[in-house]
Amino acid sequence: MSDVEQELASIKALQASLKQRLDDDQAVLQQLAKRLWAQQESEKAKLSRELHDGIGQLLTGLTRRLQALSQQSPELATLHSIADMALHDVRQLSRLMSPTILDDLGLKPALNWLCRNLLEDEAITYESHIDLPADIPKDISILLFRIAQETLVNTVKHSAASTVTLSLGHHHNVIRLDIIDNGKGFDTKQVEPGIGLSSINDRASAFSAQLELISAIGKGTRTTVTVPI
Amino acid sequence: MTINVVIADDHVLMRQGVSQMLNSHEHISVIDECNDGVELIASVLKHSPDVILMDISMPRMSGLVAIDKILAQRAAAKILVLSMHNEVEYVEAMRDAGAKGYILKESSGESLIDAIKKVAAGKICFPDTEEKNNDGQCQKHISPLSVLTRREREVFFLVAAGNTSKKIAELLDMSLKTAENHRSNIYKKLNLSSSAELIRMAGKAGLLE
Ligand SMILES: Nc1ncnc2c1ncn2[C@@H]1O[C@H](COP(=O)(O)OP(=O)(O)O)[C@@H](O)[C@H]1O
Numbered sequence: 001m002s003d004v005e006q007e008l009a010s011i012k013a014l015q016a017s018l019k020q021r022l023d024d025d026q027a028v029l030q031q032l033a034k035r036l037w038a039q040q041e042s043e044k045a046k047l048s049r050e051l052h053d054g055i056g057q058l059l060t061g062l063t064r065r066l067q068a069l070s071q072q073s074p075e076l077a078t079l080h081s082i083a084d085m086a087l088h089d090v091r092q093l094s095r096l097m098s099p100t101i102l103d104d105l106g107l108k109p110a111l112n113w114l115c116r117n118l119l120e121d122e123a124i125t126y127e128s129h130i131d132l133p134a135d136i137p138k139d140i141s142i143l144l145f146r147i148a149q150e151t152l153v154n155t156v157k158h159s160a161a162s163t164v165t166l167s168l169g170h171h172h173n174v175i176r177l178d179i180i181d182n183g184k185g186f187d188t189k190q191v192e193p194g195i196g197l198s199s200i201n202d203r204a205s206a207f208s209a210q211l212e213l214i215s216a217i218g219k220g221t222r223t224t225v226t227v228p229i
Numbered sequence: 230m231t232i233n234v235v236i237a238d239d240h241v242l243m244r245q246g247v248s249q250m251l252n253s254h255e256h257i258s259v260i261d262e263c264n265d266g267v268e269l270i271a272s273v274l275k276h277s278p279d280v281i282l283m284d285i286s287m288p289r290m291s292g293l294v295a296i297d298k299i300l301a302q303r304a305a306a307k308i309l310v311l312s313m314h315n316e317v318e319y320v321e322a323m324r325d326a327g328a329k330g331y332i333l334k335e336s337s338g339e340s341l342i343d344a345i346k347k348v349a350a351g352k353i354c355f356p357d358t359e360e361k362n363n364d365g366q367c368q369k370h371i372s373p374l375s376v377l378t379r380r381e382r383e384v385f386f387l388v389a390a391g392n393t394s395k396k397i398a399e400l401l402d403m404s405l406k407t408a409e410n411h412r413s414n415i416y417k418k419l420n421l422s423s424s425a426e427l428i429r430m431a432g433k434a435g436l437l438e
């Protein structure tokens with residue numbers, strides 16, 4: 001081997017070891033990011049239980065009593081109706097905070113539940129087409145659920161859409177989720193991402209998922225996630 | 230003729246309370262209590278109970294998986310799900326999994342006993358898949374507003390109070406189009422054609438202040 005060849009070889013070896021270290025660091029960071037998201041989920045679960053068992057129980061008692069009285073006068077019927085709404089809100093808040101339906105029933109019913117809860121009340125009609133692979137890791141289920149949640153909340157808050165379509169399919173160990181609204185859309189170059197969009201972006205990268213948001217004024221909004229499993 | 234029941238719920242107080250209540254009934258006997266799905270399967274194989282009363286959210290093995298495994302080994306098992314969840318997705322999932330009944334934890338003792346008797350007799354017992362059913366037990370609500378969603382009810386009261394769609398959109402922080410969508414959905418659901426009809430109906434039903 002000539003000197004030049006030798007030098008080239010040692011540079012290559014150095015490059016390879018640097019690349020390896022970079023990859024290792026990246027992997028460590030990604031693990032850390034995953035752990036942080038898992039921690040956030042467990043904090044939310046705690047808070048959700050407190051809401052449900054605390055205020056939730058009190059409101060359940062109140063609502064039942066008012067229901068018993070509601071035949072007596074229109075005013076009591078109205079009070080019952082208001083207490084019932086408050087109970088419904090607390091339950092919904094608690095369940096959206098920590099979707100036990102994911103653990104209990106799996107991603108498909110959980111996504112249907114999410115659509116129903118977020119969209120039905122808002123006069124937005126929706127369709128969902130969900131075709132899941134047999135076994136999805138739990139953290140991927142949570143990832144997809146949270147992305148869908150954030151996206152649908154944005155649809156409700158910002159889009160003034162009348163319909164939404166959610167589709168989930170899979171192909172060669174990659175899951176793809178699309179959420180499409182027919183609302184007013186926005187200019188993705190002009191609008192700064194807020195906490196919602198930033199957080200789902202961060203979350204997606206922790207799981208090596210691709211997140212794509214396509215929107216234009218007057219053209220509705222499409223969010224697409226692809227994630228390897 | 231006693232109905233033998235095995236009960237599974239990780240919430241010990243809840244489980245014991247239900248057991249005690251059931252045992253005080255002369256024709257029902259709780260023969261075993263389990264803490265999770267794994268224990269439940271073993272108990273079912275050992276005791277072959279007439280009715281299996283079980284929760285869904287449990288540690289080690291979820292209720293859904295447990296139902297599957299139980300039915301794989303005892304296809305005729307009569308499973309009654311006792312759950313805190315009143316959402317249609319839960320009820321449907323349990324029905325699809327092969328449970329014979331579904332009852333909410335907040336139901337009265339009598340309705341629980343009724344449900345156990347029904348299931349033991351080979352009938353099925355599921356609640357109306359209507360979210361607004363507080364008793365969770367095969368009963369209908371009389372309030373005309375029960376067909377409306379929570380948000381629609383808010384809009385309903387605002388229309389009844391004489392507000393325009395524009396005003397309602399402002400009050401509820403939604404777009405005018407959304408408010409109008411709600412309004413037309415309410416009319417459709419309640420079979421009304423104008424706000425005047427809505428106010429008249431609200432008055433008749435005693436819903437006006
Ligand atoms: N489906 C949508 N339709 C219209 N605009 C949207 C939609 N989703 C997001 N946006 C725009 O993107 C912005 C950033 O969203 P996000 O990061 O979730 O923050 P926030 O919802 O708190 O405003 C929103 O304020 C809105 O202008």
Ligand SMILES: [Mg+2]
Nearest residue numbers: 153154196197
């Ligand atoms: Mg947002």
